[in-house]
Amino acid sequence: MDAIAKNRVIQENALQYEVQVVKQHHEKYNQLTWHQSVIPERVYHASGYINDYNKHRLNRKMNYRKSKECTLLPDYGLDFISYDHLNDTYHGGQAIGWAAAKTIKKKSSKKNLMF
Numbered sequence: 242m243d244a245i246a247k248n249r250v251i252q253e254n255a256l257q258y259e260v261q262v263v264k265q266h267h268e269k270y271n272q273l274t275w276h277q278s279v280i281p282e283r284v285y286h287a288s289g290y291i292n293d294y295n296k297h298r299l300n301r302k303m304n305y306r307k308s309k310e311c312t313l314l315p316d317y318g319l320d321f322i323s324y325d326h327l328n329d330t331y332h333g334g335q336a337i338g339w340a341a342a343k344t345i346k347k348k349s350s351k352k353n354l355m356f
Contacts, residue, residue, distance in 0.1 A: 263321045266334060267323065270323065270325070272324055272325050273326070274321055274322070274324075277319055277321060280322050287331065288324075288331035289331070319333050319335065320336045
């Protein structure tokens with residue numbers, strides 16, 4: 242397997258693990274939870290993650306032009322945001338998988354990244 246293929250496998254495994262963590266967080270805490278790739282912009286603002294709108298808007302526009310993909314924000318290490326409706330609070334999380342082969346169950350898709 243060449244380096245590019247190996248890197249793709251690593252990235253897919255990391256995404257699958259993140260999705261698993263997002264789903265587990267949702268189920269354990271009964272909170273609306275989004276993977277970082279599908280967090281609505283309103284949630285970024287409501288949670289306080291974005292507090293300088295124009296700076297991030299310009300960065301998103303630049304990134305969109307470069308990648309031709311619709312990613313709201315680049316990956317800054319925040320893997321998910323959840324909303325606790327009982328306490329009206331937001332929680333950010335990061336998923337780190339040390340033993341990916343033991344934790345990954347199945348292939349994911351963008352449609353199941355919000356729980």
